[in-house]
Amino acid sequence: MQPFFAQRFEQVEPSFIREILKVAANPEIISFAGGLPNPHLFPVKAIDQACQDVLREQGAAALQYAATEGFAPLRQYIADRYLARHGMQVNPDNILITSGSQQALDLLGKVLVDEGQDLIIEEPGYLGAIQAFSVYQPRFRPITLGEEGLDLAALDALLAEGSTAKLLYGVPNFQNPSGVSYSRANREAIAERLVRHELLMVEDDPYGELRFEGEHLPPIAKLAPNNTVLLGSFSKTVVPAFRLGWMLVPDWLRKKVTIAKQATDLHSNAFSQQVLHRFLTDNSLDDHLEKIKEVYGRQRAAMEAALARHCPPGVSYTRPEGGMFLWLTLPASISAMALFDEAIKEKVAFVPGAPFYVRPEIQNTLRLSFSCVDEATTEEGIKRLCNAMRRML
Secondary structure, X not given: OOOOOOHHHOOOOOOHHHHHHHHHOOOOOEXXXXXXXXXXHOOHHHHHHHHHHHHHHHHHHHHOOOOXXXXXXXXXXXXXXXXXXXXXXXXXXXXXXXXXXXXXXXXXXXXXXOOOOEEEEEEOXXXXXXXXXXXXXXXXXXXXXXXXXXXXXXXXXXXXXXXXXXXXXXXXXXXXXXXXXXXXXXXXXXXXXXXXXXXXXXXXXXXXOOEOOOOOOOOHHHHOHHHEEEEEEXXXXXXXXXXXXXXXXXXXXXXXXXXXXXXXXXOOOHHXXXXXXXXXXXXXXXXXXXXXXXXXXXXXXXXXXXXXXXXXXOOEEOOOOEOOEEEEEOOOOOOHHHHHHHHHHOOEEOEEOHHHOXXXXXXXXXXXXXXXXXXXXXXXXXXXXXXXXXXXX
């Protein structure tokens, strides 16, 4: 049969990171490529116990179809945690459990994005969001991300020129790929613009619980609740394989995204939701997070120290206070894609920055993940990477 495809899918590219991970799977290669949680920190025994408890107590009922919105006690747990951590009064009815926050992006694209409509996104931006929204064929309008957050002057200029944008996407805490966090002032300024211009922000927050230094800052959703969809995920904090995330939506959007969820998969894995809730009920999430943050904090410090020792002149990098990533900027004459080929010769891998941009001309950046690499391996890997850099320079 002659292949044929929907026109909207012609321009959707495969995940560049997933392709790189195939190369990085070679056990001889030190990989800083994957943005993966550290498997040594998964609560295997506690999850095993939670599975047994749910099956023993609920029996066949634990294996039945369930409500589209998600397991009600889990949604209540999420609402209670927003109150405890941020003082946010959240109605659990406004929380929809999704198959990872990646599905939330797809549902929002279905409901909110028209072909050719402007969509404002950070630059660099999360590759998964670029890929998910690309299916719905928006016109991406990038806004540079600096040390304090979004470039407000550039955002104002875009809005003043009569943009058709109704949606702004961003990751305010320990952004993927850069590790940058929006400052308090930047969050307040963005919230004001959301309300004034009747914009909706998709505030993606998979890493907010992984702060290992500095102060927790309020979600933009707390500052502009009717103009924000707040996404969260248990993949980076508890179990990635369960693929459980959530979206906190304003009242006016709740019905439409629920319909989109029904049309997509009826509901997220109901058994996993019950097991996760049992784990969260019987164990302290905060204690579990402290273990993760202690390890990630040490590994980030080791990566920064190795870069300080080995990086050639002209290379700069971010210094995140949490999350899983560092972002390097090379001299303008150096292509990170070309550096990747040289690095593989040294048996070290990273993610070139180009896929995180919607403008293809930016070629001199790269992402390093410190979450799965111990201190000694990081030292050796950074040394190899910097050797490759010197050859390029």
